[in-house]
Amino acid sequence: MSGIRSIFHGMKNLPAERLLMPGSPMCAGCGGLLALHEVLDVLGRSTVIVNAAGCMTLLATYPFTPMAGRWLYTAMASAPAGAQGVRDALDIQLAKGRLTTGEDLQVVVLSGDGSAYGMGLSSTSEAIGRGLDFLYLCYDNEGYGNTGQQSSPATPHGAHTATEGGPIGHAGRKKDLFAIWAAHRPAYLATVVGSEPLDLARKIEKAKSLKGPRLIIALAPCPTGWGFEPQESVEIGRLAVRTGVWPLKECIDGVVTHTKNPNPRLPVESYLVRQGRFSHLFVPERNGVALAGIQAEVDRYWDEVATGGAR
C-alpha cells in the first residue's frame, strides 16, 4: 500500500469495537454484512448511511436497527443523489455556523450490485462527476439477491440464476464496474472482500483519509443466492481471491495497483464447485468447455496484469 502508513499492521490491529450490532434480518453467512461491519468499524461512529433498495434495506426495520449511527433509505436508483443532498446540507450548515465540525458526518452510500451496476449507475456517475465527498460501498452478491437472485448486470457468465436456469446459466458477462468507475477518475476506488479483513481495513483507512468520491466494491458471497452453507461464506470469499476470480485492487489517479497477487492461482473449479449456482457445470456431467472458458477469462486477466495492461 502506497501513501500513508497504515495502522493496520496485522490482524491484531483491526478495530476491536463493533459498530454493527448482532441481530439483523440478513441471512446467516451474508458476505455483504461481513464487509459492512468491517467497513463501519474502520470509518468510526460519525457516519450517515444513505441506502439504495436491496437486501440491506431491511437492516433498519422499525423500530430496530443494528447501527449505532444514522440511516436514510432513498430508492434503488438515486442513493448517491441522496448523499449529495446530505453532504451539501452538512456543508451549508458548517459554513453558516449552524453545525460544529464535531457534529459533522461522513456520508456513506450503501447499495447492492443491482443498484450500483445498473439502475443507480447514472446517479453514481454524476455524483463522481460533481466531486461529491462520499464513500460508496457496493456489496456485490452478483444478482438481485433480495428478490431471490435473478440475473443482474453483475452476474458472472455461466451462473444459474432464478431467471437463467438453463444448461449454460447466465449468458451475459459480469459488467466491469471497476473500469467504468475508474474512467471517472474518482479520488479512490478499490475492490475488497470481507474474508480479507486486513486488506479491506487498509483500503477503508486510506479512503477515509481522502476527500472526494471514494468507491468500494465488496464481493459478497451469498449463501442463499449462490447455493452454499452459511459457514462456508468466508472460505468462498478466500477462494474467489485465490483463484483470481475476484482481484483485490485499488485505483488512485488512474493508476491501478493489485494489492494481492494470488500466485500460484488455484484453478477456478475449486471456487465454482463449492457453489450450487455452478453445479450444472459439474453434474450430471462435467462441462469441460464451459469451465475452460471461465478459466481462460481469469487467466487472460492476470496475463494482462503481468504484462502491465491497464485493468
Next chain:
Amino acid sequence: MSRCLLTGNAAAAWGARLARVDYVPAFPITPQTEIIETLAGWIERGEMDGRLVMLESEHSMLTAASAAAATGVRVFTATSSQGLMYAMEMIFSAPGNRVPFFLVNVSRGLQTPVTLEADHTDVLAARDSGFLQFHCATCQEVLDGVLLACRLAEDCRVRLPAIVNLDGFHLSFTREPVTVPDAESVARFLPPYDAGMQRFRADMPLSLGAAVLNGGQYSYFRYEQHLASVGALAAYDEIAAEFTETFGRRYEAVESYCSDDADVVFFMIGSFSTKAKDAVDRLREAGQRVGLVRPRLLRPFPEAALRRALAGKKGVAVIDQNLSMGKGGVLHAELASALYGQRDAPPILASFIGGLGGRDIAPEEFYAIAAAVRCACRDGVTPSPRLLFTAGELRETRKLQALAWVSRGRSEGEIQ
C-alpha cells in the same frame, strides 16, 4: 416593498429568494427552467446566500431535496410535467420522511402527444402523494404562495413537503404587476427553519425511511401523514390570516368571487380562473347571477370551506384542465365526493373538460357553459360531461390529418 412587472417564473424565484432557501437541487425542463436560471444567477453574483446543485434527473433532484431537508436545511426546487413524472417515485416517498421542503411545479400537459403548454394532469398525478398543493391564478399569488407554502410545510403540526403550482406560459412567461415584499417583513412572517431533533448530525442516532413489518404499522404511519395533511387546513387558516396582517393580501383556502348571491358558479383552479372571472363580470352585466369558486389549496382538500361556498347554489360547472382517462375530470369527482349527501348541496354538478395542453377557453365557451348549467338546473337533469372542442378546431385537425396522409402517399378522399 417594491412593485414591478414579473413573470410567474420570476415571481417563484423571488419567493424562494425571500424565503432565504439554503439549498436548490435543480434540473432544467421547459417551462420551468427560468426559475432555476434566475436563482443560479443570484447565487453566483452573491445576491442570495444559497447553494444550487445541478442533479442528473428530477428523480435524483427530489432525492437530494428530501435528503437535504432531512439534514436540516431549507430546500427549494422546481420542475414541470415529464420531470414531475420522472420524479414520481420520490414524490410519493419524500412526504413519509416528514421533513418539509417546497417545490414549484410549472404545469404542462403530459405526453403523448408531446406538448409544452399547460394543463393540470401533471400536478394532479401527485395528488395522492402526501405533498400539500397550493394552486396559483396570478403571478402575485405565485410569489405569495411560495411564502405561504413554505411556512405551512414547516409548521410543526404539518411537517410535509409542499407543491406550489402555476400554469406554464399563461403564468410562467406572462409579466404581471407584482408587489415584492421587503426582506424584513418576510423574515418576520417566515422565521428560520428549525428542524428540531429531526436532522442528521453526529451523536444523534436517527433512521429515516425504515421498513415496517406489518400492515398495522404501515397503516399507522400512513394515517399519520394523512391526518397531518388534513390538520394543515386549520394551520393554513391561521397562517393566511397572519399573512394578511403582515402583507395586506388575503389568501383564503377557497376563493369566492361574486358567488354569494349566485345561482350558477364556475369551479376551477389555476390561471384560467381569471378568464372565468371576466366571464362572470360579463354575465352579470347581462343580468345573470353567476359566480366563481376556486380552491387555492387542493391538498389538503378544503371540504368544509367548499361546502359552505357552494351551499344553496342551483348548479356548479366544474371546469377541469385535466383528464383522467376513462373517468373524466379529476376536480369534478373530488368535488362530488365532498358535496354528496350534504344538506344544501347544489343539485346540478356538471363536468366540462377544457384548456388541455394550453388550449384556450374562450369567453363564449364560459357563456355556453353557464347556459348549459342554467338549462340543467331548469330541467333538473345533470348533463353528460362535455369535452370542449370547436368546429374550427376540428376543421384545423382535419387539415393536418390530410397533410399527414399525403406524406404517406394516400389521398385526402380516403380520410374517414
